Amino acid sequence: MLNLFQHLSEIPKRVRNDVIKLDDYQMKQEEKEALNKIKELQQELAEHNYKYYVLAAQEISDFDFDMKLKELEKLEKEHGINDPNSPTQRVGSDLSSDFVQVEHKYSMLSLSNAYNEEEIQDFDTRIKKIIETDDFDYVCELKFDGSSISLTYENGELVRGVTRGDGVKGDDVTTNVRTIKSIPLKLRGNDYPNNFEIRGEIVMPFVVFNNLNAELEKAGEPLLANPRNTSAGTLKMKNSAVVASRNLDAYLYYILGSSLPEDGHVQNLNKAREWGFKISDATQLCKNLDEVFAFIKKWDTERHNLPVATDGIVIKVNSKNLQDNLGFTAKSPRWAIAYKFKAESVSTLLKSVSYQVGRTGAVTPVANLEPVQIAGTVVKRASLHNADIIQNLDLYLEDTVKVEKGGEIIPKITAVDVSKRHPMFQPITFIENCPECGTELIRKEGEAAHYCPNEDGCPPQIKGKMEHFVSRKAMDIDGIGQETIELFFNEGLAKDTTDFYQLTKEQLEKLERMAEKSAQRILDGLEASKKVPFERVLFGLGIRFVGETVAKTLVKKLHTIENIQQQTVEQLIEIDEIGGRIAESVVEWFSKDEHLELIKNLQEQGLQFAISDDQLEGQTDKLASLNIIISGTFEKHSRDELKKIIEKNGGKNVGSISKKTNYMIAGKNIGPSKLEKVTKLGVPMISEDEFLRMLEE
Numbered sequence: 001m002l003n004l005f006q007h008l009s010e011i012p013k014r015v016r017n018d019v020i021k022l023d024d025y026q027m028k029q030e031e032k033e034a035l036n037k038i039k040e041l042q043q044e045l046a047e048h049n050y051k052y053y054v055l056a057a058q059e060i061s062d063f064d065f066d067m068k069l070k071e072l073e074k075l076e077k078e079h080g081i082n083d084p085n086s087p088t089q090r091v092g093s094d095l096s097s098d099f100v101q102v103e104h105k106y107s108m109l110s111l112s113n114a115y116n117e118e119e120i121q122d123f124d125t126r127i128k129k130i131i132e133t134d135d136f137d138y139v140c141e142l143k144f145d146g147s148s149i150s151l152t153y154e155n156g157e158l159v160r161g162v163t164r165g166d167g168v169k170g171d172d173v174t175t176n177v178r179t180i181k182s183i184p185l186k187l188r189g190n191d192y193p194n195n196f197e198i199r200g201e202i203v204m205p206f207v208v209f210n211n212l213n214a215e216l217e218k219a220g221e222p223l224l225a226n227p228r229n230t231s232a233g234t235l236k237m238k239n240s241a242v243v244a245s246r247n248l249d250a251y252l253y254y255i256l257g258s259s260l261p262e263d264g265h266v267q268n269l270n271k272a273r274e275w276g277f278k279i280s281d282a283t284q285l286c287k288n289l290d291e292v293f294a295f296i297k298k299w300d301t302e303r304h305n306l307p308v309a310t311d312g313i314v315i316k317v318n319s320k321n322l323q324d325n326l327g328f329t330a331k332s333p334r335w336a337i338a339y340k341f342k343a344e345s346v347s348t349l350l351k352s353v354s355y356q357v358g359r360t361g362a363v364t365p366v367a368n369l370e371p372v373q374i375a376g377t378v379v380k381r382a383s384l385h386n387a388d389i390i391q392n393l394d395l396y397l398e399d400t401v402k403v404e405k406g407g408e409i410i411p412k413i414t415a416v417d418v419s420k421r422h423p424m425f426q427p428i429t430f431i432e433n434c435p436e437c438g439t440e441l442i443r444k445e446g447e448a449a450h451y452c453p454n455e456d457g458c459p460p461q462i463k464g465k466m467e468h469f470v471s472r473k474a475m476d477i478d479g480i481g482q483e484t485i486e487l488f489f490n491e492g493l494a495k496d497t498t499d500f501y502q503l504t505k506e507q508l509e510k511l512e513r514m515a516e517k518s519a520q521r522i523l524d525g526l527e528a529s530k531k532v533p534f535e536r537v538l539f540g541l542g543i544r545f546v547g548e549t550v551a552k553t554l555v556k557k558l559h560t561i562e563n564i565q566q567q568t569v570e571q572l573i574e575i576d577e578i579g580g581r582i583a584e585s586v587v588e589w590f591s592k593d594e595h596l597e598l599i600k601n602l603q604e605q606g607l608q609f610a611i612s613d614d615q616l617e618g619q620t621d622k623l624a625s626l627n628i629i630i631s632g633t634f635e636k637h638s639r640d641e642l643k644k645i646i647e648k649n650g651g652k653n654v655g656s657i658s659k660k661t662n663y664m665i666a667g668k669n670i671g672p673s674k675l676e677k678v679t680k681l682g683v684p685m686i687s688e689d690e691f692l693r694m695l696e697e
C-alpha cells in the first residue's frame with residue numbers, strides 16, 4: 001500500500017498543492033475536534049469528581065467513570081496533551097519525587113489554645129479592648145486533626161500545594177495534592193480571584209485508616225498510631241500512586257489574597273464552596289459568646305459521628321477588616337483561638353511491658369496496665385508502638401502514667417507522672433533479643449520497628465506463615481486453622497508448609513479431638529489445594545509486601561515462579577504497581593536457599609507454580625479495580641465461569657455486598673435479603689448479557 005507521500009508524488013503539482021491544503025485543513029479540523037473532545041471529557045470528569053467527593057452525590061457508575069477516564073487518557077496521549085490539572089493526573093505516578101522547599105507567601109502560623117470557657121472569655125475581652133466595639137460576629141469551625149496545607153490557585157487552576165513545614169518554608173507536594181479527589185484542580189464558575197491562596201487540612205477518614213490497619217494486622221506488620229500521623233506521612237510519600245490509593249480528603253478553612261470577593265470570612269468560604277472546595281457544613285456564624293458556647297457543646301458530642309478526626313473548635317472574628325486591625329503576635333493571629341476538646345485521660349500504673357512478635361517478625365511493645373475505665377471501656381493494655389515512643393516518654397517500670405484514648409482508637413500513654421517515681425524504679429529498655437526464639441533483633445535504617453530476622457526458625461513467624469498459607473484467600477485448606485496448626489506444631493507433625501503435604505491419616509487420627517471425618521477433611525482439603533491457581537500460591541508463600549494484588553500483578557506479568565525468581569529489583573519496579581519496597585523484598589526472599597528448597601518441595605507435591613493456559617488466554621484490564629458480586633442462576637454461563645471471566649478481565653469477584661461493590665451480575669432467583677441490600681446500598685444490577693456486552697465495548 002502507498003503511504004500518503006508516495007500517493008502525492010503521483011499527482012500533478014497544482015492538484016497536489018490543493019490536496020495538501022485540503023489534507024492540512026482536514027487534519028487541523030480533526031485535531032480541533034479531538035482537542036474539544038479532550039476539553040469536554042476533562043470538564044465532565046471533573047464535574048463527576050466534584051459531585052462524588054465534595055457533594056457526596058454520585059451520578060454515574062464507577063465503571064462508566066473509568067471508561068471515560070480511559071478514553072481521556074488515550075486521547076491526551078495521542079495528542080501529546082500534558083495538562084497537570086487534568087482528571088487523568090489524579091491517579092498519581094510511580095516515579096519517585098523529591099520535594100522542593102518553597103517559601104510561604106504568608107507565614108503559616110499556628111493558633112493559641114483555650115481549654116475552658118474562661119479562656120475564651122479572656123480572648124473575647126482582649127479583642128473588644130483592641131477594636132473598641134462589641135458589634136461584630138464570630139465564626140465557629142471544626143478543628144480538623146490532620147496535616148495543614150496551603151494551596152495556590154492562578155487563573156482558576158491549582159498551581160501549587162505546600163505543607164506547613166516550619167511555617168516559613170514548606171515542602172512542595174503538588175503532585176500528591178493532585179491525587180486528592182476533593183481538591184479542585186480547576187475551579188467552577190468565574191468569579192474567583194485571579195491569584196489567591198487557600199489553606200486547609202488534609203485528613204485521612206477513619207474508614208481508610210481502619211482498613212489500612214486491618215491490612216497491616218493481617219500482614220503481621222506494626223499498626224499505625226492515628227489518622228493524623230498517617231495523613232501527614234502519606235502526604236510526604238514519594239510515590240504519588242500510593243498517595244492516590246490512600247483516599248485522603250481535604251477541608252479548607254482560610255482564604256488569603258489581595259482581592260477576595262467579600263469582607264466576611266464565612267461569606268468568602270461560601271464563595272469558595274461554589275468554586276468547588278470542600279468547606280465543612282458545620283461552619284457557623286455566631287453573634288455572641290453564648291452562641292459560641294452552644295456550638296462547642298453541640299460538637300463536643302456530635303464530632304463522634306464525623307467521618308474524620310477533629311480535636312477542637314476554632315473561633316475566628318468574621319470580618320477580614322477587623323482581623324487586619326487585630327493583627328498577629330509572633331506565633332498566632334489575635335483574631336482566632338482554638339478550643340481543644342478534652343481527651344478523656346486517666347492515671348494508672350504501668351505493670352510491665354510485653355513484646356509481641358508478628359508473622360513478619362515485627363516486634364511490638366505493649367504496656368500492661370492496672371485496669372482503668374476510659375470513655376466507657378476497661379483498658380488493660382496500651383500499644384507502645386516502637387522503641388522511639390518508649391524513649392520519648394522516658395518510661396520506667398511501675399510508673400504512674402496518663403492513659404488516653406488517642407484519636408478515639410487505640411489507648412495510648414500520653415505522659416508520665418515523674419513525681420510518683422520511686423528512686424528504685426528501673427527504666428524500660430527495649431529488648432535486644434527475640435522473646436520467642438532468642439535471636440538478636442535488628443532495626444533497619446529508617447524503620448521504627450525492631451524485627452526478629454529468624455523468619456524460618458522463630459515459632460510465631462513460622463506458625464503465622466503456616467496460618468497465612470492455609471487461609472481462605474491463599475490455599476484455602478478446609479479443616480486447618482490456627483488451633484490445628486498449634487497442635488501440629490507442638491506435636492512435631494508440621495514445622496513448615498511443605499510438611500502439611502506429608503501428613504498421613506494415621507498421624508492425624510492420633511491427635512487429640514481429631515475424629516476420622518475431620519482427618520479425611522484435612523487430607524481432601526490438601527489434595528484440592530493442589531489446583532489452587534498460582535497467584536494464590538504465591539500470595540500464600542507470605543513474602544513481605546506481596547499481598548493479594550501484588551501477587552496477581554506478578555503472575556499476570558511474569559507467568560512462572562522461575563521468571564519471578566530471576567527478576568532484579570530494577571526489572572521488578574518497571575512493573576506497574578510494584579514499588580522499590582516490594583521489589584527489594586521479593587528479590588531478598590528468592591535469594592535464600594531455604595526458600596528455593598521450599599518451592600522445590602511444593603512443586604514436587606504438585607502445587608501450581610505457573611499461570612494456567614486458560615488464564616493466559618484473553619486476559620484484559622477491562623474490569624480493573626471493580627468489585628463484582630454474582631447472584632442467582634444464569635443461562636449462558638455457570639457462576640464459576642462468570643467468576644473466571646471477571647478475574648481474567650482484571651476484576652474481583654466478591655462474596656458479599658458492601659458499599660465497595662461496583663456491580664451485581666443478577667441472574668434468576670436472587671434471595672430477598674440480597675436484593676434488599678443491593679437496593680439499599682444503590683449497587684447497580686446488570687444482567688448476564690449486559691455484563692458480557694460490557695466486555696465487548
Ligand code: IVH
Pocket residue numbers: 108109110111141142143144145147148149200201253254314332333336338
Ligand atoms: S485557621 C493563622 N481553622 O490547626 C492560623 N486552623 O493549631 C490559621 N486547623 O495549623 C489556621 N482546623 O493546621 C484553622 N478550622 C480551622 C482548622 C485549623 C484545623 C489546624 C491548622 C493549624 C492548626 C493550628
